[in-house]
Amino acid sequence: MLFMAEMTVRIPASLDPQFVEQLKADEKAMSQRLQREGKWRHLWRVVGQYANVSIFDVSDNDELHTLLTALPLYPYMEIKVTPLAQHGSAIAQN
Amino acid sequence: MLFMAEMTVRIPASLDPQFVEQLKADEKAMSQRLQREGKWRHLWRVVGQYANVSIFDVSDNDELHTLLTALPLYPYMEIKVTPLAQHGSAIAQN
Amino acid sequence: MLFMAEMTVRIPASLDPQFVEQLKADEKAMSQRLQREGKWRHLWRVVGQYANVSIFDVSDNDELHTLLTALPLYPYMEIKVTPLAQHGSAIAQN
Amino acid sequence: MLFMAEMTVRIPASLDPQFVEQLKADEKAMSQRLQREGKWRHLWRVVGQYANVSIFDVSDNDELHTLLTALPLYPYMEIKVTPLAQHGSAIAQN
Amino acid sequence: MLFMAEMTVRIPASLDPQFVEQLKADEKAMSQRLQREGKWRHLWRVVGQYANVSIFDVSDNDELHTLLTALPLYPYMEIKVTPLAQHGSAIAQN
Amino acid sequence: MLFMAEMTVRIPASLDPQFVEQLKADEKAMSQRLQREGKWRHLWRVVGQYANVSIFDVSDNDELHTLLTALPLYPYMEIKVTPLAQHGSAIAQN
Amino acid sequence: MLFMAEMTVRIPASLDPQFVEQLKADEKAMSQRLQREGKWRHLWRVVGQYANVSIFDVSDNDELHTLLTALPLYPYMEIKVTPLAQHGSAIAQN
Amino acid sequence: MLFMAEMTVRIPASLDPQFVEQLKADEKAMSQRLQREGKWRHLWRVVGQYANVSIFDVSDNDELHTLLTALPLYPYMEIKVTPLAQHGSAIAQN
Amino acid sequence: MLFMAEMTVRIPASLDPQFVEQLKADEKAMSQRLQREGKWRHLWRVVGQYANVSIFDVSDNDELHTLLTALPLYPYMEIKVTPLAQHGSAIAQN
Amino acid sequence: MLFMAEMTVRIPASLDPQFVEQLKADEKAMSQRLQREGKWRHLWRVVGQYANVSIFDVSDNDELHTLLTALPLYPYMEIKVTPLAQHGSAIAQN
Numbered sequence: 012m013l014f015m016a017e018m019t020v021r022i023p024a025s026l027d028p029q030f031v032e033q034l035k036a037d038e039k040a041m042s043q044r045l046q047r048e049g050k051w052r053h054l055w056r057v058v059g060q061y062a063n064v065s066i067f068d069v070s071d072n073d074e075l076h077t078l079l080t081a082l083p084l085y086p087y088m089e090i091k092v093t094p095l096a097q098h099g100s101a102i103a104q105n
Numbered sequence: 106m107l108f109m110a111e112m113t114v115r116i117p118a119s120l121d122p123q124f125v126e127q128l129k130a131d132e133k134a135m136s137q138r139l140q141r142e143g144k145w146r147h148l149w150r151v152v153g154q155y156a157n158v159s160i161f162d163v164s165d166n167d168e169l170h171t172l173l174t175a176l177p178l179y180p181y182m183e184i185k186v187t188p189l190a191q192h193g194s195a196i197a198q199n
Numbered sequence: 200m201l202f203m204a205e206m207t208v209r210i211p212a213s214l215d216p217q218f219v220e221q222l223k224a225d226e227k228a229m230s231q232r233l234q235r236e237g238k239w240r241h242l243w244r245v246v247g248q249y250a251n252v253s254i255f256d257v258s259d260n261d262e263l264h265t266l267l268t269a270l271p272l273y274p275y276m277e278i279k280v281t282p283l284a285q286h287g288s289a290i291a292q293n
Numbered sequence: 294m295l296f297m298a299e300m301t302v303r304i305p306a307s308l309d310p311q312f313v314e315q316l317k318a319d320e321k322a323m324s325q326r327l328q329r330e331g332k333w334r335h336l337w338r339v340v341g342q343y344a345n346v347s348i349f350d351v352s353d354n355d356e357l358h359t360l361l362t363a364l365p366l367y368p369y370m371e372i373k374v375t376p377l378a379q380h381g382s383a384i385a386q387n
Numbered sequence: 388m389l390f391m392a393e394m395t396v397r398i399p400a401s402l403d404p405q406f407v408e409q410l411k412a413d414e415k416a417m418s419q420r421l422q423r424e425g426k427w428r429h430l431w432r433v434v435g436q437y438a439n440v441s442i443f444d445v446s447d448n449d450e451l452h453t454l455l456t457a458l459p460l461y462p463y464m465e466i467k468v469t470p471l472a473q474h475g476s477a478i479a480q481n
Numbered sequence: 482m483l484f485m486a487e488m489t490v491r492i493p494a495s496l497d498p499q500f501v502e503q504l505k506a507d508e509k510a511m512s513q514r515l516q517r518e519g520k521w522r523h524l525w526r527v528v529g530q531y532a533n534v535s536i537f538d539v540s541d542n543d544e545l546h547t548l549l550t551a552l553p554l555y556p557y558m559e560i561k562v563t564p565l566a567q568h569g570s571a572i573a574q575n
Numbered sequence: 576m577l578f579m580a581e582m583t584v585r586i587p588a589s590l591d592p593q594f595v596e597q598l599k600a601d602e603k604a605m606s607q608r609l610q611r612e613g614k615w616r617h618l619w620r621v622v623g624q625y626a627n628v629s630i631f632d633v634s635d636n637d638e639l640h641t642l643l644t645a646l647p648l649y650p651y652m653e654i655k656v657t658p659l660a661q662h663g664s665a666i667a668q669n
Numbered sequence: 670m671l672f673m674a675e676m677t678v679r680i681p682a683s684l685d686p687q688f689v690e691q692l693k694a695d696e697k698a699m700s701q702r703l704q705r706e707g708k709w710r711h712l713w714r715v716v717g718q719y720a721n722v723s724i725f726d727v728s729d730n731d732e733l734h735t736l737l738t739a740l741p742l743y744p745y746m747e748i749k750v751t752p753l754a755q756h757g758s759a760i761a762q763n
Numbered sequence: 764m765l766f767m768a769e770m771t772v773r774i775p776a777s778l779d780p781q782f783v784e785q786l787k788a789d790e791k792a793m794s795q796r797l798q799r800e801g802k803w804r805h806l807w808r809v810v811g812q813y814a815n816v817s818i819f820d821v822s823d824n825d826e827l828h829t830l831l832t833a834l835p836l837y838p839y840m841e842i843k844v845t846p847l848a849q850h851g852s853a854i855a856q857n
Numbered sequence: 858m859l860f861m862a863e864m865t866v867r868i869p870a871s872l873d874p875q876f877v878e879q880l881k882a883d884e885k886a887m888s889q890r891l892q893r894e895g896k897w898r899h900l901w902r903v904v905g906q907y908a909n910v911s912i913f914d915v916s917d918n919d920e921l922h923t924l925l926t927a928l929p930l931y932p933y934m935e936i937k938v939t940p941l942a943q944h945g946s947a948i949a950q951n
Contacts, residue, residue, distance in 0.1 A: 055195070103140075545658070
C-alpha cells in the first residue's frame with residue numbers, strides 16, 4: 012500500500028553541530044536500509060529546499076507511523092502524508 | 106531529469122457527457138503511451154480525489170511543458186510542478 | 200485500518216431538484232449500508248455546514264478510494280482524507 | 294454533545310527532558326481517565342505527526358474548555374475545536 | 388450555551404429577484420422571532436460586507452444546527468461557528 | 482460605535498512566571514473596569530484556545546486603539562479588529 | 576475618522592455591456608461627489624488590477640457601511656475595511 | 670509616483686529596552702523628516718496593531734527601496750509594497 | 764524601472780472559440796511589439812500552467828498600468844505586480 | 858534551461874555580526890562569479906524586502922540544486938523554484 016510523504020527538515024541553530032552530523036548519518040543509514048527492504052520505495056530531493064518527496068510501501072497506517080517516527084530526524088521534520096491508490100490509467104501495479 | 110506533477114481535474118458540468126468520455130479515453134491512451142515510453146514514470150491516484158501524483162522523466166523544462174499541455178484533459182486540470190534532484194541518501198539514481 | 204474523511208457537499212444550483220432528491224436518498228441508503236457493514240464507522244454532521252466528519256475502517260487505500268468514489272454525491276463533494284494510527288494513550292484498539 | 298478536537302503538540306526544545314517525560318506521563322494518565330469516564334470518546338493518532346484527532350462528549354462548551362485547558366500538555370498544544378451534530382444518515386445516535 | 392456564527396451571504400445572480408426579496412423578508416422575520424425568543428442573542432453587520440457576526444444561545448449543538456439550517460438564506464450562506472465559554476475576567480455570566 | 486476584537490494571547494516561555502501572573506492580574510483588573518464602564522461590552526472565551534472574542538463600544542477609532550494598546554497583555558497579543566454596523570434585521574440598537 | 580477600504584471589482588461576463596457602462600458612469604459620478612464632499616478622501620488604482628485603495632473620512636461605522644453599500648458597483652465588489660487611527664509619528668492630524 | 674507600504678513591526682523580546690527606545694526615537698525623527706520633505710505622504714496607524722499604512726511619493730523603485738531599508742526599524746519590520754496609479758475617477762492628481 | 768508581473772490566464776468556457784483565437788493573436792502581436800520596443804523586457808512560460816513571468820521596463824507606475832490594462836487578454840488575467848530595485852550584488856544595471 | 862528562484866533571507870539575530878558580514882561578502886562574490894559565468898542570468902531586489910527574484914540558466918535540476926545549496930546564505934534562505942519554458946510569444950530564445 013503506497014503513501015506519499017513530503018518531509019521538510021528544520022534543524023534548530025542551537026543544536027550541537029557534531030550531534031547534527033551524527034543525526035544525519037543515522038538518518039542516511041536508516042533510510043538506505045528501508046530502501047533496500049523495499050519499504051521506502053522512492054526518495055527524491057526537492058530542488059532548492061532541505062526537503063524530500065518520498066513514496067512508502069507499507070502494510071498499513073500503523074506501520075507507516077512507526078516507521079516515520081523512528082527516523083532520527085523525525086523531531087526536526089514537518090511531514091505531510093498523502094494516501095495513494097491504484098490509478099486506472101497506470102500500466103504498473105502499485 | 107525528474108519532475109513531480111500534481112494534477113487535479115475539474116470538468117465543468119456543462120460539458121457534453123459523450124465528449125467527456127472521449128476526452129478521458131484519449132487521456133488514458135496518451136498517458137499509457139507516455140508511460141510505455143518511460144517519460145511518465147509513475148502515476149498514482151490521490152485517495153478520495155479526482156487527482157493524481159505523477160513523476161515525469163524528461164530532458165528539459167520545454168519538453169515537460171509541451172507534454173503536459175498536449176494532454177486531452179489539460180484545459181480542465183490545475184497542475185503544480187516540482188523539480189526533483191538526486192537525493193544524497195537515495196540508493197537509486199534518478 | 201482507520202481514515203478520517205472530511206466531506207463538504209456543494210450541489211450546483213443548476214441540477215434538477217428531483218435528481219438531487221434521488222441522489223440524496225441513494226447517498227443515505229449507501230451510507231447506511233456501509234455503516235451497518237462496519238466500514239463507515241462514524242458519521243457526524245459539522246454544525247452550520249453541509250459537511251460531515253467520517254471515520255472509515257477499510258483494509259487498504261484502494262478500498263477506501265473505491266468506496267468514496269462510489270458515493271452518489273461524490274461528484275459534488277470535496278473530500279480531505281487523513282490516515283489515522285493507533286494512539287499510544289488510547290484505551291481502545293483502532 | 295460531541296466535539297471534534299484536533300490537537301497538535303509542539304514541545305519547545307528548551308524544556309528539561311525529564312520534565313517533558315513527566316508531562317507526557319501525566320497527559321497519558323489524565324487522557325485515559327477521561328476516556329474511561331466516557332468524556333474523551335475517541336483518540337486517534339494522525340500518521341506522521343505529533344498530533345491527534347479526538348472526539349469529546351461533554352455537557353456543554355464550558356465543560357469542554359475546562360477539560361482541554363486542564364491537560365498537562367495544553368500549554369504546548371494548538372487545538373482546533375469543531376462542534377458536531379447528529380447526522381441525518383447516521384444509524385447511531387451521537 | 389453561546390456560539391459565535393459568522394455568516395457571509397452569496398446570492399447567485401441567476402436567482403429571480405422577486406424570489407430573492409421573499410427570501411430576505413422571510414429571513415428577517417425568522418431572525419427577529421429568534422432574537423425575541425432569546426436564541427439569537429446578538430446580530431451585527433460587518434462594515435462593507437454582506438455578512439454578519441451573530442451570537443446564539445442554544446441548549447446544544449443539535450439545536451444550533453437545526454436553527455441555522457432552517458434559515459431561508461442558509462443555502463446561500465457560508466457559516467463559520469466558534470463555540471464560546473465563560474471568560475474568567477467577564478463580569479457577566481454567559 | 483461597535484467593534485469586534487479577536488485577541489489571541491501568546492506569552493513567551495522566557496518570561497518570568499511571577500511577572501506573567503502580575504500581567505494577568507493587571508489585565509483582569511483593567512478588563513473588568515472597562516466592562517463596568519460599558520466600553521468593553523462583551524468578553525467571551527474561545528473554547529480550547531488562549532483567545533477571546535470581544536465587543537467594544539467606543540466613540541471612535543482612536544479611542545479603540547488607545548484602549549487596546551493600554552492593555553497589560555497587549556505586547557503578547559495578536560488582535561484582529563472588525564468594525565460593526567447596525568444590522569437591518571436586529572431588534573436592538575447597537 | 577479614517578478607514579482604508581480595499582475594493583476589488585469582479586463584473587460577471589453575463590451582465591449586459593450597456594448596463595455595465597451605466598453602472599461605471601454612476602459609480603464615477605457618486606465617487607466624485609463623495610470626494611468633493613470630503614468623505615472619500617483618497618482614491619488610488621492598484622497597478623495591474625481592477626481594484627483600488629481608498630481612504631474614507633466618516634463620522635462612524637454606520638455611515639461608512641451606508642456609503643459603501645450605496646455604491647452602484649457594490650454588488651460586484653469585494654471590500655476589505657481597515658480602521659485607522661492617528662499615528663504617533665504623523666505630522667498631520669487624521 | 671505613489672506606493673502604498675504596509676509595515677508591521679515585530680521587535681524581538683531579547684533586544685535591550687534602551688536600544689529599542691533609541692530605535693523608535695530615530696525612526697520617528699527620520700519618518701517626520703521624510704514627511705516634511707513630501708516623500709512619506711501619509712502615515713496612519715492600523716487600529717489594534719503595531720502596524721501602519723503609508724503612502725510614499727518617490728521618483729522610482731530604487732528610491733523607495735533605499736528609503737525603506739534606511740529606516741531604523743527596518744530590520745524588525747515586514748513590509749508589503751503595492752504600486753499605485755492614477756485612478757480614472759479620482760478628482761485629484763496623484 | 765523594472766517590475767515583475769506574474770500573469771495567469773483564465774478564459775471562460777463560454778467565450779466563442781473564434782473570438783478567443785482572435786484575442787490570442789492580438790495579444791501575441793501587442794506583446795511582441797512591446798518586446799521590440801524594450802518595454803516588455805522578458806517573457807517566460809510557467810511550466811504546466813497557462814501563466815507567464817514577465818519583466819517590464821517602464822518609466823512609472825501609470826505607464827505600467829496603462830500597458831497591462833491595454834492587453835487584449837487583460838479581462839481574463841489575474842496579474843500580480845512586484846516592483847524591483849537594483850540588487851547590490853548584480854553585475855548588470857537594471 | 859531557465860528557472861526562476863525567489864529567495865527570502867532571514868538571518869537570526871543570534872548570529873555573530875562579523876560572521877554575518879563575512880557570509881554576505883562570500884555570497885556576493887559567489888553570486889557575481891555565477892553571473893559572470895552566465896548561470897545566474899538575472900538578479901533583482903524586491904522593493905522593501907530582504908529578498909530577490911533570480912533567473913538561473915542551468916543544464917538540469919541537479920545543477921540548480923547543487924548551485925543553490927552551495928550559496929553561503931543558503932542555510933538562512935527560503936527559496937521557491939519555478940521551472941520556466943519558452944513562451945510562444947517571446948521574441949527571444951530562452
